[in-house]
Amino acid sequence: MQEHEVSVLVQHGVKALRQGNTAEAIAAFSKVVDAGRGDASLLMALAAAYRRERRLEPALEKAAHALRMEPANLQAVLLNADLLADSGQTRGAAAYYLAALKLASTLESIPEAVQPDLARGQAFCNEQTSLTEHSVRVALAAEPASMASPRFCESLDIMFGRTKPYLQQPKHYFFPDLPHTAFFDPNQFDWVAELEQHTDAIREEVLALLATPDQFKPYVERNFRSPQFGVNRMVNNPEWSAFYLWKHGELIEQNAARCPRTVAAIGRVPLTQMPARSPSVLFSIMKPNAHIPPHHGMINTRLIAHLPLIVPNGCEFRVGNHIRRWQEGKVWIFDDTIEHEAWNRSDQTRAILLFEVWRPELSNAERDGVNSLFAAIDAHTGQAPAWEI
Amino acid sequence: MADIEKQLRAIEGQVEQAIRSGRESDAARLWTQILVLAPSHVAALTAVGQRAFRSGDLASARAAFDRLTLVAGHDPLHWTNLALICQQQNDAISEAAAIHGALSADPSDLLALILRAELFDRQGNRHQAAAAFGAVATVAPPMARLAPQFRPAVARARSFRDQYDHEFGVFLDQNLARVYEQFGAAPLDRFRDSLDILVGRKRRYQSQPSIFYYPGLPTIEFFDRALFPWLDGFEADTAAIADEFHNVLRADAGFEPYINYASDVPVNQWAELNHNPSWSAFHLLRDGQRVADNAVRCPRTMQLLATVPAPDQPGRSPVAMFSLLRPQTRIPPHTGVSNVRLVAHVPLIVPEGCGFRVGNTTRRWVPGQAWVFDDTIEHEAWNDSTQQRAVLIFDVWHPHLAEEERALITALMRSINAFTGDRGGFEL
Numbered sequence: 001m002q003e004h005e006v007s008v009l010v011q012h013g014v015k016a017l018r019q020g021n022t023a024e025a026i027a028a029f030s031k032v033v034d035a036g037r038g039d040a041s042l043l044m045a046l047a048a049a050y051r052r053e054r055r056l057e058p059a060l061e062k063a064a065h066a067l068r069m070e071p072a073n074l075q076a077v078l079l080n081a082d083l084l085a086d087s088g089q090t091r092g093a094a095a096y097y098l099a100a101l102k103l104a105s106t107l108e109s110i111p112e113a114v115q116p117d118l119a120r121g122q123a124f125c126n127e128q129t130s131l132t133e134h135s136v137r138v139a140l141a142a143e144p145a146s147m148a149s150p151r152f153c154e155s156l157d158i159m160f161g162r163t164k165p166y167l168q169q170p171k172h173y174f175f176p177d178l179p180h181t182a183f184f185d186p187n188q189f190d191w192v193a194e195l196e197q198h199t200d201a202i203r204e205e206v207l208a209l210l211a212t213p214d215q216f217k218p219y220v221e222r223n224f225r226s227p228q229f230g231v232n233r234m235v236n237n238p239e240w241s242a243f244y245l246w247k248h249g250e251l252i253e254q255n256a257a258r259c260p261r262t263v264a265a266i267g268r269v270p271l272t273q274m275p276a277r278s279p280s281v282l283f284s285i286m287k288p289n290a291h292i293p294p295h296h297g298m299i300n301t302r303l304i305a306h307l308p309l310i311v312p313n314g315c316e317f318r319v320g321n322h323i324r325r326w327q328e329g330k331v332w333i334f335d336d337t338i339e340h341e342a343w344n345r346s347d348q349t350r351a352i353l354l355f356e357v358w359r360p361e362l363s364n365a366e367r368d369g370v371n372s373l374f375a376a377i378d379a380h381t382g383q384a385p386a387w388e389i
Numbered sequence: 390m391a392d393i394e395k396q397l398r399a400i401e402g403q404v405e406q407a408i409r410s411g412r413e414s415d416a417a418r419l420w421t422q423i424l425v426l427a428p429s430h431v432a433a434l435t436a437v438g439q440r441a442f443r444s445g446d447l448a449s450a451r452a453a454f455d456r457l458t459l460v461a462g463h464d465p466l467h468w469t470n471l472a473l474i475c476q477q478q479n480d481a482i483s484e485a486a487a488i489h490g491a492l493s494a495d496p497s498d499l500l501a502l503i504l505r506a507e508l509f510d511r512q513g514n515r516h517q518a519a520a521a522f523g524a525v526a527t528v529a530p531p532m533a534r535l536a537p538q539f540r541p542a543v544a545r546a547r548s549f550r551d552q553y554d555h556e557f558g559v560f561l562d563q564n565l566a567r568v569y570e571q572f573g574a575a576p577l578d579r580f581r582d583s584l585d586i587l588v589g590r591k592r593r594y595q596s597q598p599s600i601f602y603y604p605g606l607p608t609i610e611f612f613d614r615a616l617f618p619w620l621d622g623f624e625a626d627t628a629a630i631a632d633e634f635h636n637v638l639r640a641d642a643g644f645e646p647y648i649n650y651a652s653d654v655p656v657n658q659w660a661e662l663n664h665n666p667s668w669s670a671f672h673l674l675r676d677g678q679r680v681a682d683n684a685v686r687c688p689r690t691m692q693l694l695a696t697v698p699a700p701d702q703p704g705r706s707p708v709a710m711f712s713l714l715r716p717q718t719r720i721p722p723h724t725g726v727s728n729v730r731l732v733a734h735v736p737l738i739v740p741e742g743c744g745f746r747v748g749n750t751t752r753r754w755v756p757g758q759a760w761v762f763d764d765t766i767e768h769e770a771w772n773d774s775t776q777q778r779a780v781l782i783f784d785v786w787h788p789h790l791a792e793e794e795r796a797l798i799t800a801l802m803r804s805i806n807a808f809t810g811d812r813g814g815f816e817l
Contacts, residue, residue, distance in 0.1 A: 135807070139808075140797075143796075149791070151604055152794055154604045156801070159602070166604075167595055174593050175579065175580070178607055179789070180607070180608070363575060365572040366579070370580070372565055373565065379564065380560050380561070383516065386520075
């Protein structure tokens with residue numbers, strides 16, 4: 001077929017389409033395509049003409065052919081998706097819409113004309129996901145003990161896009177191969193039950209401190225040795241404050257002297273021991289209406305334990321995907337290198353005892369390794385570490 | 390009062406005109422007039438200070454910016470300008486104070502972070518300089534998006550930090566040699582990895598399943614072999630498995646390209662291997678089903694596969710295959726579909742020049758030595774030799790999943806199949 005003949009047929013077909021004569025357009029375009037002279041855009045035009053005639057099978061065939069010629073043609077991907085949707089092949093349509101969205105995300109600029117199609121594709125995918133989710137949840141509800149596993153429930157929420165995975169992201173030191181666990185089972189720690197028995201005594205001591213003003217210092221103090229992101233608003237902010245019994249490995253004697261029963265009770269807990277860093281044991285105070293914004297801890301070889309002492313209604317704590325309420329006298333233990341935040345939505349002060357323990361998965365050799373590592377770091381830098389709890 | 394305001398507006402108008410018509414000395418004179426009326430005028434102080442700095446009158450420049458930090462100290466720019474003037478005056482103490490002021494106004498101000506690092510460096514304070522250059526590297530956006538005037542300083546920050554990390558790593562290795570000796574028998578692999586990550590010799594790799602992420606599991610590249618005692622049978626019988634493989638290979642039927650995307654979907658990194666026999670597979674179990682024609686030809690392998698705690702995910706898993714990698718073929722870095730299953734390799738034929746990397750760890754296949762890895766961590770494989778490489782590959786439940794969890798995942802996959810009305814594929 002001559003170049004000239006191709007252009008006459010294409011023009012003829014385009015004109016026929018404009019006049020609403022789809023059959024004529026299909027005939028003209030098909031001649032060019034059958035002669036092996038059709039490019040991707042002509043195949044797409046032919047597919048669109050078939051679509052108008054509600055002849056979905058040949059439309060799909062031509063659209064697929066166009067995509068084979070130009071695999072990265074966004075409009076061709078969308079046309080395939082639309083045709084699959086027209087013909088009731090929802091899964092296929094969703095897969096192609098997804099491919100179109102993925103492809104669009106890699107492009108520097110997206111033609112204005114395609115934007116509504118992409119939005120429609122996104123809506124289609126969302127609807128498919130929510131239909132799948134509904135059906136799956138109904139089916140799983142019939143399974144015995146289906147919601148007994150918190151990890152499994154979380155995996156469903158992640159799969160259906162309700163939330164995302166939260167991982168350990170220590171700011172300073174990352175120890176690999178450990179499970180990404182937000183809250184630990186307190187039964188794994190044999191000191192918990194005994195410490196909880198001393199809740200009343202410990203609470204009396206913090207109440208005495210709270211009765212005297214100016215005992216507490218802002219939890220996040222300005223530090224010029226490393227940039228402070230994320231908790232910027234909390235820097236030097238008295239809404240979140242602390243009273244240390246041990247700080248970065250050292251007993252604060254005048255403070256400890258005021259809380260002898262707390263010191264005695266905590267003495268039976270196997271605290272993390274790290275030169276110039278651990279243990280830290282403190283009363284953490286949140287003022288009414290305070291919000292501690294999402295942040296991550298320094299190292300993932302330790303866990304943070306809370307013994308809640310004064311917990312007004314309206315206080316909440318989130319670690320990753322898990323939101324909990326403190327209960328006075330009930331210890332919990334969490335990984336502070338997973339994004340976490342806290343709220344006191346009440347008009348009263350919240351008080352907890354906070355301290356750190358080794359991650360139970362670490363062997364004694366590994367704990368010694370970590371301590372030797374930080375001792376070596378201090379020997380190298382010749383200065384006290386910039387440390388946070 | 391109103392009079393002064395009026396006068397000010399009038400002079401400001403004249404300044405604007407003078408600047409627009411390029412009458413610099415007129416503008417300078419007018420700015421000075423403004424300062425007589427309004428000694429805290431920010432624009433005037435800035436203009437006077439900059440002009441003094443350009444002409445080398447450091448004392449006047451400093452006076453202007455000293456005042457600016459007093460009246461408009463929330464803006465880190467005045468502080469960094471003051472720091473630069475102090476630097477010219479060789480007044481390190483005041484320079485440090487000005488940098489401090491800038492970082493109080495904005496802890497992530499890039500220029501202030503650079504000035505701080507360079508000051509520590511000039512003062513010979515290597516450790517603080519390294520930490521400060523590290524902060525520069527952390528705060529700076531990627532080079533392509535970075536303002537050109539910051540690029541040399543950020544590049545220098547990165548190389549300073551890299552060099553420091555290297556020396557730091559060597560120092561730590563020497564210091565910890567004693568600990569390694571002391572705990573000779575204890576497994577310290579993950580501790581060694583933590584040190585390598587700390588000094589930048591290794592990266593933090595995460596699990597990145599493309600379809601189904603199961604939370605709460607550890608991200609481990611190669612699992613402890615002791616967790617999979619049933620691999621003993623595969624290792625002991627490697628020769629028999631290899632025989633079965635050779636038989637099917639000779640018959641030259643049943644192998645198909647490993648990557649088989651429809652040609653009309655975007656294939657990204659798989660373009661080269663798509664439909665390519667350079668990486669091919671002989672499937673024994675496929676998408677949870679026995680491939681009858683192939684399985685009957687490999688009875689011993691099938692017997693061994695029956696001993697595996699295989700995932701039960703109808704339409705998806707288990708899979709088992711002989712994977713054949715032709716000479717001079719590379720499988721590009723990629724991640725798998727779900728971290729609920731791990732992947733086992735039983736090496737059969739391994740020429741020199743083959744390798745396999747999962748995250749930070751590169752290993753060589755050795756016939757008779759099986760391993761289990763997490764394929765949701767970025768991994769790649771290569772055969773740079775002139776012969777083909779063959780490995781038996783199959784999947785395994787993640788050993789940290791409880792029985793109930795495995796049952797729930799199976800139920801989940803069944804429910805998805807029931808809804809979509811077909812079996813197969815890992816898509817939603």
